[in-house]
Amino acid sequence: MIPLLRLRLRRDRVQLPLWILGTAALAAASVGGVAESFATEADRKVLLATVMANPVILMFRGLPSGAGEAQMALFLILPFLAMLAAFMSTLLAVRHTRTEEEQGRAELISATPAARVTPLTATTVHGVVANAVLGLLVAVVYIGSGYPAAGSWTSGLATASVGLCFLGVGLLSAQLMRTSRGANSLAVWILVASFVVSGLGNALGTPSDDLTRMESGRLAWLSPFGWAENTRPFADDAAWPALLGIAVGAALAAAAFAVQSVRDLGESVVPQRHGRAWAPASLSSPTGLVWRLTSGSVLGWAIGGFLTGLLATSLAAVVNEIGTRIDAVQRIFEAMSQQGGLESGMVVIFYMLAGVLAACAGVQSVCRARQEEVHGTAEPVLAGAVDRVRWLAGYLLIAFIAVVLTITAAIAGSALGALGSDMSLLQDAVVAGIGQGIAACVFLALTALVFVLTPRATIVAGWMLVLLALLIGLFGPLFSLPEWLTTLSPSAQTPVLDADGVDVKGAWWLAAAAVAGSVASLALMRRRELRPAA
Structure with a gap:
């Protein structure tokens, strides 16, 4: 041993x-x-x-x-x-x-x-x-x-x-x-x-x-x-x-x-699912193959997003119940309600979690490209009439769809939760959801760049980027980190709803960074060789 x-x-x-x-x-x-x-x-x-x-x-x-x-x-x-x-x-x-x-x-x-x-x-x-x-x-x-x-x-x-x-x-x-x-x-x-x-x-x-x-x-x-x-x-x-x-x-x-x-070596308690006898038409394209490989995990992240969105609006009733049960808490609750920040702040906090789930969905989809490369299953695909750029573009597209589905599921959950509490919270959920979706796209673009430039670091770097941004966003104000460092977290630059309407903050910069990172990864992929070794 x-x-x-x-x-x-x-x-x-x-x-x-x-x-x-x-x-x-x-x-x-x-x-x-x-x-x-x-x-x-x-x-x-x-x-x-x-x-x-x-x-x-x-x-x-x-x-x-x-x-x-x-x-x-x-x-x-x-x-x-x-x-x-x-x-x-x-x-x-x-x-x-x-x-x-x-x-x-x-x-x-x-x-x-x-x-x-x-x-x-x-x-x-x-x-x-x-x-x-x-x-x-x-x-x-x-x-x-x-x-x-x-x-x-x-x-x-x-x-x-x-x-x-x-x-x-x-x-x-x-x-x-x-x-x-x-x-x-x-x-x-x-x-x-x-x-x-x-x-x-x-x-x-x-x-x-x-x-x-x-x-x-x-x-x-x-x-x-x-x-x-x-x-x-x-x-x-x-x-x-x-x-x-x-x-x-x-x-x-x-x-x-x-x-x-x-158990036998290589086997498991949960058996591997048998494939269909006939492949569907969607598998005739590399993007369809990527969706087939990642659809299960995307569905899981979307379910997580739905539950997060549901909690974001439905727990307003719990806050009211706690506030009315204890006099001291009720006084604080009323003071915060006059500022209009309690319920909206609750939605923003939950949508930060929904944004993390969306970022994880996107990063995992891009990391799947590295896994296929390491396992040698990318090589047969690229041996056909599929070039490297089109192959990677399929993963980026599915990663973007995963982000959109996760955020959409969260907003749908918030709509359902708001039916039993306050429908005005749905507007906060939509604004926060769109902003967190844009921030999540930055992570998938950065992971794609790492995949092209330093393939071996793809999985570790992709997940660490999400974790670091989350920690900076949550603990930056608490730890009195420099403002320039706190603003590096995409979640800190997402739009918010204020008294004057929607404050877009750094949303346009986030969108530009996501597009630029994706385009750069596709351009660099044109000259990159396969590196199947782990």
Whole structure:
């Protein structure tokens, strides 16, 4: 097992440090951001009271546990530290299991005296070590910042527990699904669903009388993110909820070992779908082939967009209910309503998530071109009467359609949700949706440029661009980042609805960048050779 573990560490010598150090850097940034933006306890209490008035904010933040500086930092950042750990773990698990089988390397290992489960064991140890280092660094960052040691270690444990839980999710997904793309999609959907369930549980929780602490609802206890947040670092420092995540991760890993021991190499629990006996007419074009390859994932992102749009408008009723249930919250709610910002702000926040889903749909469609190139299936297509530019143009077109479908589904969901609340919110949804769709097109254009210029970095760079832009857009104001850096996030330049109408902000620049990037990638593709090696 040791040689396989060393091989995994060598292959991840760049990716893994980026994930771990990036997460630790985000934790460090939260310390300075809170100290500068919310320097006094009075400022922090006002923020927490505002959060209680608008529980939608809890969908994208943590669980309030007090008005202390350290408690505020973890309230704002812990879910995102946990999310980074989860993404790192699921991608690691699938990359070293199902991807190895898909590309034929696992068969070479099986031809040696190594035991059947040795590669899976090496991957599990690799993931455990990565999460242990990640949790350790998070704790060291907070201890070095002067925060109490007990809460710092609890923060590290909570972050690592979510990573370990989703390490088990990734390992089992790789056993269930026939392809690495399917395994990653299943793991990511479980991750997103868990995040949303935890956020809903927090939003439907019960605030304390002084509006500085929230007791999460029962729904949050169904999610690893909810368990991590209920450790309440720097307040209760309860380690046992984090142990639930570790226990679930261990159980899922054990299930993965059980499946691995009985299935054939290259096979899966969920069988590969049989193709049709006769190909439809749409497969006569390269664009039709791309749609056939990506339609399933596009549909999944569109469903996610629909649910996000539905929540954006339908949860207005939940805000009203919370506001009328508690007198203090009701007063804050009324003050915010007079400014006309509560419901509209809720829609904008949700549509930032819808924009991320649309960007993911576009980026994944473009990344599919790299996967086809690596697997050698692009070569037979290009051997026919299809040139490179037309081939890549098909992926760009489908990526654009994926963005449009995701945003359209979100707006349709908002229309349905507004039927039971306030139809005037639909206008906010349309403006926010169009803006986020334009921003998403920038990401697919940038990913296409990376694919043409540095093919090997396509998948990592595409997803990292989306993640970095999301983090800058969400945390730029909190961390007091320079304005020029914050404006680099496309989501910060999308149109908004104000008292004077629609403020287009940087929408025209975003559209120009998306068009220019797409055209440049097609022009450069004309001279690019195929590079099938991974």
